[in-house]
Amino acid sequence: MIPRERILSVLSKYDESDVKIGTICSHSSLQIFNGARREGLRSVGIVLRENKPYYESFPRASPDIFIEVDSYGDLLSEETQEELISENVIMIPHGSFVEYVGSENILERFGVPMFGNRLTLYWEGDRRRQRKWLEDAGVPTPRIYRSPEDIDRPVIVKLHGAKGGKGYFKASSPEEFYEKFSELKERGLVGSLEDVVIEEFIVGVRFYPHFFFSPIESENIADLEGGRLELLGIDRRLEVIDEIHRGLPDLMEDFMDYTVTGNIPVIVREKYLVDLLRDAVKIISSSRRLFYPGLIGPFCMEMIYNPSRGFITFEVSTRIVAGTNLYTDGSPYSYYYYDEPMSMGRRIAREIKEAVKSGSLHKIIY
Known part of the structure; x- marks a missing residue:
């Protein structure tokens, strides 16, 4: 895991008079870019090449600068990270960022300063x-079932990570669980029982x-x-x-x-x-x-x-x-x-702007 000290060392070299807000063009990025604009901050959007024209079509919610990539995995390349750092970018994590780049990759390989505490990705x-x-x-909290054999009432079975409900299913018995779990396995969504959590359906x-x-x-x-x-x-x-x-x-x-x-x-x-x-x-x-x-x-x-x-x-x-x-x-x-x-996007931008003003940017970045 990249130590926070290393991220703060990168941040210490930023030109705080030109801090920019950055994120992947997906999920909630339009309100993030719009919020930055409303707060007088410039923004950077990492966009799939084929999606750029559509994000450009929103005049009040498109980023000031686009970085085009072939896949979101390109964010992990040294070249892309150096470009983001050279632009004094603070990355805003959202669901697509976490899902497409991967929380483990963000923790281990992504050296660009991020808004918030990236340790939350480990715990979430x-x-x-x-x-x-x-x-x-x-x-x-709902009851968690340690084994499918313990299912004695309706449960909802969930996959780990920010998958937006994809692959979830409901079951009321061990037999129904294994039948639906096998279908997920055939679709390549799970490999073993460790890939799911069985939760009481409330x-x-x-x-x-x-x-x-x-x-x-x-x-x-x-x-x-x-x-x-x-x-x-x-x-x-x-x-x-x-x-x-x-x-x-x-x-x-x-x-x-x-x-x-x-x-x-x-x-x-x-x-x-x-x-x-x-x-x-x-x-x-x-x-x-x-x-x-x-x-x-x-x-x-x-x-x-x-x-x-x-x-x-x-x-x-x-x-x-x-x-x-x-x-x-x-x-x-x-x-x-x-x-x-x-908006929440604007609230993020304001927090960053106020942190710059008060000399406390390091308190909200990892």
């Missing part, structure tokens, strides 16, 4: 490590609150013990299986798919905001204990509300999530913090 990328984090935080309403944590801003919740926590939006995810009622009987199998295809805006009853913020504080506090300096910037707690059990956290995404694309001009919650439109 493996669901077993992430479970340890959630348990340390003390937030309610009945309830799904919520995905989008948080931003700033370690350089003044404390706004006493339990945080430093730093500012903001709730900038909430979404629900539209999965293929949500449209199962539209399928004809002979198409039902095609709809048994948990791939995320879009997002829907949501607000919760106001009394629930206390629960969401309280659990977010616990997640942040635990991250500081487990991988100092802990969470920095955007993250999403993926939750289910069950009437008898309350909010249950089944996952944490430790980066900007695609659901924030709903709120490019701000959400109903962002206006409780800001008197201007504040």
Whole structure:
């Protein structure tokens, strides 16, 4: 793993008067580029050659500079990394970046300064490590089954990493599990039981609150013990299986798919905001204990509300999530913090800009 000291050494040579924001042209990059533009920062987009004309077509959300690549794996080349560093780029991780480049490659081979704490990739990328984090935080979680033989009720089976629901399936018995697992194996999505996590299927309403944590801003919740926590939006995810009622009987199998295809805006009853913020504080506090300096910037707690059990956290995404694309001009919650439109992309850019001003850029980079 690349030590943080090496990344900060690279950062120390940056011309902070010309810091640029960079990311892969995918996932949430349009709002990241637009947010940088709104904050007066220049941006760099790493784009597949064939996709460049489409990203150029958004005049207020295209990057100032394009770096064309044949594949996202080219980000790991010495030449591309040197180009990014020469442009004083701070990379913003998002789901496509993590999935296409690979969290292990980012940790071991990507030497460009990144916004946030890249150790979160280590803790997020493996669901077993992430479970340890959630348990340390003390937030309610679903039961995890150690063996398919233990399945005694409906479960959802998930793959590791940022796959957007691809390959997930539901099972209610060991027999059903092995039948569907074998299908995944034939498709090359898994190799062994170590590639999946078997999680209790909880009945309830799904919520995905989008948080931003700033370690350089003044404390706004006493339990945080430093730093500012903001709730900038909430979404629900539209999965293929949500449209199962539209399928004809002979198409039902095609709809048994948990791939995320879009997002829907949501607000919760106001009394629930206390629960969401309280659990977010616990997640942040635990991250500081487990991988100092802990969470920095955007993250999403993926939750289910069950009437008898309350909010249950089944996952944490430790980066900007695609659901924030709903709120490019701000959400109903962002206006409780800001008197201007504040997307998550813009909030990232502002944090970087304020860190440069205060001489604390090193506190939010790894």
